[in-house]
Amino acid sequence: MLIACPECSGQVSDKAKACPHCGYPVKELGSGGEEETLIEVTPGIFGNNPFMHLMVGVLCLVVVGLIWYLVEWLRCRSTQLVVTTQRTILRTGILSKQTSEVRHSDIRNIQVVQGAFERMLKVGTLELSSAAQSDIEIVIKGVPDPQGLATLIRKNQ
Secondary structure (H helix, E strand, O other): OEEEOOOOOOEEEOOOOEOOOOOOEOHHHOOOOOOOOOOOOOOOHHHHOHHHHHHHHHHHHHHHHHHHHHHHHHHHHOEEEEEOOOEEEEEEOOOOOEEEEEEHHHEEEEEEEOOHHHHHHOEEEEEEEEOOOOOOOEEEEEEEOHHHHHHHHHHOO
16 A cells, blocks of 8 residues: 655555655554654753753842842831930831830840851840830841940930
8 A cells, every 4th residue: 555755745655664755764654644652852951051050040049149138128228226315216117117115214124236247347236125024125136336326325314
């Protein structure tokens, strides 16, 4: 029986291994002339272009770093400590605001926390608590010269 070659449309015997005109493998077509899928293969993610994938990984780290930096920047921009002659006020928040204040006459405990790295950068954490609360009421991290702030608050008690 003769069949049409799918490549060159020439007449080929269904028993032939390949088309005599173009060399297309006819034996694999079978009697119906339809192809069958034997295997499907996709390239490995790193095999195609490993340098590009390494660069994408580095870029992801940079993007994560930028997002972290943006979050920290927003946190710093949305936090404000105000020391007056009468009280210390901490305001935080971007969309919603939270305010905590302690009168200087009520302050019973002032804590300044600075690690070695923070001391080199001259920043630290300032914590204030009053007699009215058993817990620390105002905590602000990363303030410049926390000892100077503590001294200023003590002078106005």
